[in-house]
Amino acid sequence: MRLKATVAYDGSAFVGWQKQPNGNSVQTEIEKAVSLINKEKTRVFGSGRTDAGVHGLGQVFHFDSPFEIQGKAWIKALNSMLPLTIRIVDVEPVDDSFHARYSAKTKTYEYRVNNGEYDLFKREYECYYPEKLDLGKIEEACQRFLGEHDFTSFNATKLEVIENQVRTIYRFDFEVIDNHIIFTICGSGFLKYMVRMMIATCLKCGTGKIKPEKITEMLEAKDKDVMQYNIEPNGLYLKKVNY
Incomplete structure (x- = not known):
């Protein structure tokens, strides 16, 4: 199933949203947490990049999961694994055609x-x-x-x-x-x-x-x-x- 998630983060703690070879990114931390829950390597797709130092109040990303897990359970599980500089604020199921970047208006x-x-x-x-x-x-x-x-x-x-x-x-x-x-x-x-x-x-x-x-x-x-x-x-x- 495909899931849409909304996340807030403190950009001062990261090199930006996107994975970078020179430091830790928000995407890297989220992918590690999602992959642990999915029990397989999972990629997350953000609505767009934010640069180093830029903060997120309502960044959106999507990912796929083989498990039928409710949104509230996803929020609790992910936040238990993520650093306190990243908080998942919402998770909901979406159609398989949804894309966090390309579906954005x-x-x-x-x-x-x-x-x-x-x-x-x-x-x-x-x-x-x-x-x-x-x-x-x-x-x-x-x-x-x-x-x-x-x-x-x-x-x-x-x-x-x-x-x-x-x-x-x-x-x-x-x-x-x-x-x-x-x-x-x-x-x-x-x-x-x-x-x-x-x-x-x-x-x-x-x-x-x-x-x-x-x-x-x-x-x-x-x-x-x-x-x-x-x-x-x-x-x-x-x-x-x-x-």
């Missing part, structure tokens, strides 16, 4: 910015950005990304790896809570570093170093060389995957 990310006093104990979970910001300019910058665009200028992946750079952004906004800016971005899909580049560009607009209308020029350029901005991964969270 939209993904929602959250990015947390601390624009106030530096907090040592949250350094792995938010981006410290002490510069004075014009929130109106940031809002205008966010709006520039809405809709369907070719995101070649906001993509770190080699062009020959992904031919189609067109993505649709359905939502890009933020709320301010006690000197913290919480960005929410929902789209049809995202390219490598795309979310972080978009956030970095909006913050640069907030500082006045670039104007919001520059974003439209960057999108229309479809040129990787025009992008000079990125931001650290620790403030980024994969919040939800919709199917």
